[in-house]
Amino acid sequence: MPDSTPPDAFDPAPPDAPASPPLPSIRHGGDDAAAAAWPDAPRPLLDLSTGLNPRPYPVGTVAPDLWARLPQAGNQAELLAAARRYLGLARNARLATAPGSQMLIGQLPHLVPPGPMTILGPTYGEHAPAWARAGHRVETVTSLDAARATGATTLLITNPNNPCGRVFSPHALRALLNAADGPRLLVVDEAFADLDPTNSLAPHCDHPGIIVLRSFGKFFGLGGLRLGLMAAAPVWVEAMSQRLGPWSVSGPALAIAARAYADTAWITATRARLQQDARRLDTLLTRAGFRIVGGTALYRLVEHDDAAGWVDGLGRRGILVRRFDDQPQRLRVGLPGDEVQWLRFSTALKEAQPHGRSV
Amino acid sequence: MPDSTPPDAFDPAPPDAPASPPLPSIRHGGDDAAAAAWPDAPRPLLDLSTGLNPRPYPVGTVAPDLWARLPQAGNQAELLAAARRYLGLARNARLATAPGSQMLIGQLPHLVPPGPMTILGPTYGEHAPAWARAGHRVETVTSLDAARATGATTLLITNPNNPCGRVFSPHALRALLNAADGPRLLVVDEAFADLDPTNSLAPHCDHPGIIVLRSFGKFFGLGGLRLGLMAAAPVWVEAMSQRLGPWSVSGPALAIAARAYADTAWITATRARLQQDARRLDTLLTRAGFRIVGGTALYRLVEHDDAAGWVDGLGRRGILVRRFDDQPQRLRVGLPGDEVQWLRFSTALKEAQPHGRSV
Numbered sequence: 001m002p003d004s005t006p007p008d009a010f011d012p013a014p015p016d017a018p019a020s021p022p023l024p025s026i027r028h029g030g031d032d033a034a035a036a037a038w039p040d041a042p043r044p045l046l047d048l049s050t051g052l053n054p055r056p057y058p059v060g061t062v063a064p065d066l067w068a069r070l071p072q073a074g075n076q077a078e079l080l081a082a083a084r085r086y087l088g089l090a091r092n093a094r095l096a097t098a099p100g101s102q103m104l105i106g107q108l109p110h111l112v113p114p115g116p117m118t119i120l121g122p123t124y125g126e127h128a129p130a131w132a133r134a135g136h137r138v139e140t141v142t143s144l145d146a147a148r149a150t151g152a153t154t155l156l157i158t159n160p161n162n163p164c165g166r167v168f169s170p171h172a173l174r175a176l177l178n179a180a181d182g183p184r185l186l187v188v189d190e191a192f193a194d195l196d197p198t199n200s201l202a203p204h205c206d207h208p209g210i211i212v213l214r215s216f217g218k219f220f221g222l223g224g225l226r227l228g229l230m231a232a233a234p235v236w237v238e239a240m241s242q243r244l245g246p247w248s249v250s251g252p253a254l255a256i257a258a259r260a261y262a263d264t265a266w267i268t269a270t271r272a273r274l275q276q277d278a279r280r281l282d283t284l285l286t287r288a289g290f291r292i293v294g295g296t297a298l299y300r301l302v303e304h305d306d307a308a309g310w311v312d313g314l315g316r317r318g319i320l321v322r323r324f325d326d327q328p329q330r331l332r333v334g335l336p337g338d339e340v341q342w343l344r345f346s347t348a349l350k351e352a353q354p355h356g357r358s359v
Numbered sequence: 360m361p362d363s364t365p366p367d368a369f370d371p372a373p374p375d376a377p378a379s380p381p382l383p384s385i386r387h388g389g390d391d392a393a394a395a396a397w398p399d400a401p402r403p404l405l406d407l408s409t410g411l412n413p414r415p416y417p418v419g420t421v422a423p424d425l426w427a428r429l430p431q432a433g434n435q436a437e438l439l440a441a442a443r444r445y446l447g448l449a450r451n452a453r454l455a456t457a458p459g460s461q462m463l464i465g466q467l468p469h470l471v472p473p474g475p476m477t478i479l480g481p482t483y484g485e486h487a488p489a490w491a492r493a494g495h496r497v498e499t500v501t502s503l504d505a506a507r508a509t510g511a512t513t514l515l516i517t518n519p520n521n522p523c524g525r526v527f528s529p530h531a532l533r534a535l536l537n538a539a540d541g542p543r544l545l546v547v548d549e550a551f552a553d554l555d556p557t558n559s560l561a562p563h564c565d566h567p568g569i570i571v572l573r574s575f576g577k578f579f580g581l582g583g584l585r586l587g588l589m590a591a592a593p594v595w596v597e598a599m600s601q602r603l604g605p606w607s608v609s610g611p612a613l614a615i616a617a618r619a620y621a622d623t624a625w626i627t628a629t630r631a632r633l634q635q636d637a638r639r640l641d642t643l644l645t646r647a648g649f650r651i652v653g654g655t656a657l658y659r660l661v662e663h664d665d666a667a668g669w670v671d672g673l674g675r676r677g678i679l680v681r682r683f684d685d686q687p688q689r690l691r692v693g694l695p696g697d698e699v700q701w702l703r704f705s706t707a708l709k710e711a712q713p714h715g716r717s718v
Contacts, residue, residue: 047428056427067615068415069406070582099458099585099607106604126604133601223429224610226458242492245465245485248458250609251583256426 041318046341047334049322051162051192051299053274054337056221057260066251075254082261083229087214088197090206094237097249101191101215101228102126104240108211108230109134111239112185117154118147122326124162124189131156144168148181155183159199160192163301163324163332164294167199177209187211192296194219195271208233216253218298219270220260225253274298277335280342285333288349299334306354307331313352319345400677405700406693408681410521410551410658412633413696415580416619425610434613441620442588446573447556449565453596456608460550460574460587461485463599467570467589468493470598471544476513477506481685483521483548490515503527507540514542518558519551522660522683522691523653526558536568546570551655553578554630567592575612577657578629579619584612633657636694639701644692647708658693665713666690672711678704 066075080095089095098104105126114135119128121140131138136154141147147155155176160167176182186201190212193200205212212231217223227249230240260266274297281300282292290302299322304310307329314321322332336342425434439454448454457463464485473494478487480499490497495513500506506514514535519526535541545560549571552559564571571590576582586608589599619625633656640659641651649661658681663669666688673680681691695701 050429052427052429056423059421059423059426062418062421064415064418065583067418067581067583068411068413070409070411070576071585099609102604102606106602130604217429222426223606224424224426226430226606226609243465245461245489247461247582247585250458250585250612252611253609 038315038318041316043318046319046336046344048336048345049320049332050223050334051296051332052218052223052334053221053270053298054335054341055270055273057256057263057266059222059256060259062252062255066255069251071247071249071251071254075251075258076249079254079258079261082258086261086267087200087202087229087231089202089231090204092206092233093202093231094234096230096232096237096240096244097254098228098230098240098244099226099248099250099253100217101189101213103244103248104213104228104230105189106130107240107243108187108213109136110243111236112136112154115154116150116152117156118150118152118183120144120147120155120157120161122164122324123158124191127156127158127189144172144176147183148176148179151181153184154187155185156187156189158189158191159201160195160296162189162192162296163299163322163330165296165301166294167196169199170201170204173201173210174204174207177207183209185209185211187213189213191215191218192298194267195274195297202231205231206233208235211236216257216260220257222256222260225256226250227253227257271297274335281333281335284346284349288353290331293330295332299332302331302333303329304331305329309354310352313354314348317344317348317352319348397674397677400675402677405678405695405703407695407704408679408691409582409693410655410691411577411582411693412580412629412657413694413700414629414632416615416622416625418581418615419618421611421614425614428610430606430608430610430613434610434617435608438613438617438620441617445620445626446559446561446588446590448561448590449563451565451592452561452590453593455589455591455596455599455603456613457587457589457599457603458585458607458609458612459576460548460572462603462607463572463587463589464548465489466599466602467546467572468495469602470595471495471513474513475509475511476515477509477511477542479503479506479514479516479520481523481683482517483550486515486517486548503531503535506542507535507538510540512543513546514544515546515548517548517550518560519554519655521548521551521655522658522681522689524655524660525653526555528558529560529563532560533563536566542568544568544570546572548572550574550577551657553626554633554656561590564590565592567594570595575616575619579616581615581619584615585609586612586616630656633694640692640694643705643708647712649690652689654691658691661690661692662688663690664688668713669711672713673707676703676707676711678707 083095109131117131117136117138119138119140128138139150177186186209188201190200201210201212204210214229216227217225278297285300285302290304292300293303294301311321311323324330336345442454468490476490476495476497478497478499487497498509532545536545545568547560549559560569560571563569573588575586576584637656644659644661649663651659652662653660670680670682683689695704
């Protein structure tokens, strides 16, 4: 990011409400610009605008050598072995590592010859511009049938989808690839697939028409560590690795993630806890008048006729949620991390009811 | 890096020496494959094959939030402000951040329209293949005059050069750019420019024909942290930032580097210490029979008629130095880090004299 990055764009304030602050887009989690929109809000902010697990995998002590030396082949190999087991990776598939799945999202379109491609949406907003920048003609559709009808040879889906949580089974996706009029290349963003590994295509991605993108930071709650994986047939992985060059992932990230992917006790317990917490969040949100319309165990997608009012009401109380420019009645709400945060959020939900938001 | 990465290529053993192990290329520091070539060497290995400062900037305690949250705009801004002051950056120039200067080396050629380009060499081996992959016709020349004679519009130099240490002054490089037959674009890899900031083009790189690449890990001794900077006019920085996407640098890297770039006491003391250590290393190497032919304070370039013998003799004692396939009589030797390492190296230099190498 350059130091010329402008502050995030703000939506214009409606002309009949000059006293209201403009609502920040909160396009991604933890946006400092969003925080600035409510300067009087109590600190620290409670950032529920992300899909990150708020109770991170314990980083522990980082050996000084991991910072000092170039990332070592041995550390890389340990990470890849642990990730391979964790993902149940197809035996003949390979893994490329990147400093975050965002980097993979940006680079992957350059590996595919430019042409018509389809995105199943609405979904994570970084995919479409990345493919367009690489010269592809991007069409967004809302169903697999519509995707087939476009005749595009490349289809991208997020599975489970962000934000709605829609899930396709490996069976359905393999059938799509096998269909005479199906796509030849299926890119699956599995950023939230850690929650339920049974729907992952990683065990199938020795198929040269399947590319799987994985994010380390979300389920393991370590978004600042920067690690993403691409699982695919060797030809794809070699091309991506060539593009990224050596040592793109830090030494500490390799070591921490290798330990995390191998920690089956933590993984099992965390999956169960996140499911519980998601149900608890649903209860709070439903009581406050929201309709639950989807999500995963790391975030819930809700609707409210006055969603913009809620964004402001919660923001004044130092709580950030995710809104969508193209779906103004919807919000995405992440999980509080500890009992203090749960209490703060439930209290804010009571205080910020639309009829009382002016207080 | 994919898990399909082959082990580093080994040079074939000479046919008249079947008992000798093949010599690893040690193309980059800390290569595990190199270590495997001398399985009986005493551990830990002493890796003098890199140009990394062996006494790293103190990492200190990393706040948990830096691992957990996505890298924050505030952390990015702090790093950029500190780096701008440290570099004496031209007021209208900007900085792009990347997870290591290697990533910048790989991506930069894609920002320049393919055409003839010249590299002043021999130099760091990653530049030429990166430009070739992006479709440029790469010619390597050995002098600025020869570079001008090619008529290529793009010239890349490493300043100071790696491995020979050749330095051009900003005055000479500005004159080159101003010459009617000079290059239109000058790319300067300043990976080792921290040692003597007076020769950096960073204060000049508001000029749209200057792009400066900087490495954080070498001088600060934190190669595993992964941070590189590109200093250039806004149009270049925006293009690079677009290519890398957001959050390519980890939260801990942003925070540690911001502190390091602002730590003028450490920087000043380290520059002085490295100069002293380089003189001490020259004394040892000269006594052992090497000719000092160049280098910087972070590494020395030496010649010996039996350089390959030295690589093996030191390797058997667990000490790695850098050799060059195209300059078989030359070695690059980095600095030992503490007195134990200095003693080990000086002892090995005595024991591994060519006449006694069979022990």
